[in-house]
Amino acid sequence: MPLTASISLKNVTVEFDQGFICNKINWTIQPDQHWLVCGSNGSGKSALAAILTGAGDIESGVIRGLPRRIGVVSFEAQSELIEAERRKDDADIMDVIAEGTPVAEIISAVCKDQSLADELCQKFGLVPLLDRAFRKLSTGETRKVMLIRALTCNPQLLILDEPFEGLDVDSLSALQQHLAAVSESIPVVIVLNRLDQCPDFITHVAYVNDGELTHQVKRADTEAYQQLHQLLHLKTADLSIPPADPDTSIPALDPAQPLVRVTGAAIRYGDVVIFDQLDWTINAGQHWQLSGPNGSGKTALLSLITGDHPQCYVNDIFVFGFIRGSGESIWQIKQFIGYVSTALQWEYTVGTNLRNVIISGFYDSIGLYSKYTDHQRDIADQWLAVLGMESRADQPFTSQSYGDQRLLLIARAMVKHPPLLILDEPCLGLDDMNRQRVLALIELICQRSTTTVLYVNHHADDKISGIEHYLALENNHPV
């Protein structure tokens, strides 16, 4: 049954966990309208959309007309589901290795339209993964599962927080086509970081700042729309990189040797081959971009280099002067690497403050377990200033917005000026303004001769000017 009456929020104030407040929201969504919600990182745009899903505690005001069935996609919902799967894992107390719920079951748990689900699985390339455990999927793959759940629950309203993030090109166009079709019968609310991805069917744009809905603009009003675009594209101020710490110097490397040399590498799970016969040499000063569709093994390849993948011990890998498996420790490898990824962000759940998160980059630890020096503390504070977060140094990391957490982890990765900086989709989940800041920062790093950058991404438009070497993974092989 389609939505017939409007959804209205009158003077609504909602308090979320960690004390974030959406203040005095007045907003009406007509059944034939489609909204784009935007704003900078931490502005509360995701929170605004989440109010429609029943999140937070309503302090005052009235919400009317919310439908019963709402399809929701967001990083929060995604990580909640992953967390729920993790909680089901009793490996620690049962002394067995649990597999987790298969993808097909995760979908069918909420699915009201199996033929649509089948069609979408086909289009998103998920069919071969239906029997695999949900929590074994890559970031992009879990996102697709979330989308299918939202689209097939027979929704009367769709709320999609960054639905296009992390999708490969084919899946992205399949999704856009499908949304264009369903938007004829269901109102859609999309939270987006990039206005340039705004679908054609969007009729209205909401701009959120500091927990308040400050602008509501009709798409047809071109002048107002343009202003909003500029507001989001605020050009960054002068950026400079804080210095390294002279007291915690990284051992010098032999300049005649490459940083990384992978020879005939393969990753296999049982009979499944993720990739094989892969040769790759990274020389100091050569910046690389690595790309490939979801599940092609990009992150697995990186984790062979970082030592996080257990099969690094059965491959021929030379990193930073060590042949892996010759008695070196993982910490001897990690000291040369700065690393950022979505998975790292999900794992970084320890209770510590912003400053300590950055200092932990000196020790390659998640959380801080060592006594740091005053000098390291100063450097961390300089990084916080670059990020515009100096006043929040003592706040808990876990209470920061998704985008702010990412910026902090990038600073953590860069803080020791590592010989190799690995950025695994560093802009995933960031808004335009912060994306610009991150890209500018990466370009600055690329220009430095001491740090070699290895950059992984989907978005063709996130080009880094200093990068000249490319490796693409496709069909289990480098191309």
Add this chain to the structure above:
Amino acid sequence: MSNNYFNSLSLREQLEQLGKCRFMHLAEFTDGVAALKGKKMVVIGCGAQGLNQGLNLRDSGLDVSYTLRAEAIADKRQSWKNATENGFTVGTYEELIPTADVVLNLTPDKQHTAVVNAVMPLMKKGACLSYSHGFNIVEEGMKVRDDLTVIMVAPKCPGSEVRAEYVRGFGVPTLIAVHEDNDPNGEGLALAKAYAVGTGGHKAGVLMSSFIAEVKSDLMGEQTILCGMLQTGSLLCFDKMIEEGIDAGYASKLIQYGWETVTEALKYGGVTNMMDRLSNPAKIKAFDLAEEMKDIMRPLYNKHQDDIMTGKFSETMMADWANDDKELLGWRADTAESAYEKTAAADVEISEQEYFDNGILMVAMVKAGVELAFETMTSAGIIADSAYYESLHETPLIANTIARKKLYEMNSTISDTAEYGCYLYNHACVPLLGDFMKNIKSDVIGAGMQLNHTGVDNARLIEVNEAIRSHPVEAIGATLRGHMSDMKKIV
């Protein structure tokens, strides 16, 4: 065949071994993994402990492989998959044990005699055999070849946490010991320390103990306060709430998650902090209930400690092992039939504070059990540090298991020694508290005190606070928790 090792020692030697437990300073680990560098470590068993310890040791630059029984390899069982998918060499006992410098026995206690008898003849001269629990040596009296070094390295957390903390750059608290009868080259301590460093344990704190202190305190803790008291408390509190007309689903939830919630407070700030979470009148009430229960239960705690010390407990349990676990499995089946186990937790919201306010009796039971276990252990010659770890420190871990699994599954997942012992405790403790429970009403379990005013007499409050704070478990707890947070900067 069993030949109790502890009983073969003189009283002087027994007391000396029981009294061993020392928190080691980080500076004692500056040699890192050097003592194990270049040595071949072979792990027996690839369950969660075996796999995760092996992953850590390899990432610390050590040479690790796995040995499994020939059938497990031929059938490609889960243990074989765990090891091979992670890129480890796997071989039979005959293939790998003769090459090993250190053999890590990470199988369950019950299999130890068979496993050790199978691998010992294959081990090379002067090699090291490592345990993670001392039962086989102390209670079964396993005699290990004179030329072999015997050590114990026991991370005090589940296997998955051992790995997760290492990956973060930290570790989990770990207990190490050297079996002095088997330290022919005097290298046992160096090997145990290097092993602890290899798993990351030195960053979270290492306790230097003895096989005997570990076994006698571990058995006591697990069967009394940890698994026993929480089990008895769950059954008694649930039945009382039903009798008092509390909704069964609510009662079930209050118990299932209540232990975890109240012992979380215990973990952070000891009995003092747990009691401080109650209102003043409730605190005084809980204090009085705990004092009354301690008087009633003291003979039972003494009996458990005595039976552990004399070896009577392990003898009884091993007789049941020999009898195909008949008693154990029967008792386990009984747990599944209890009213509490059969009642699902209701879908009602209980706030964190409500677990304290409506669970005053549960708080009192935790306090009574922790203090009694601690008092009994220390009066039997076990040093306060050991007694703290095996009572207060581990209570939140078991409470967490009950929150996830209730009683039946908790019993199935804890060690076989813990399970057998906690049934003995429960069978004795339920009737023992019978008269006491007759006077219990819903004000202390299920409904809260519902007072209109919460005033108390100053003198009485001071007296109660003083008694709570001056218990010896609070003094050692403050010291040990202090060590931990010095290392793990929880900011």
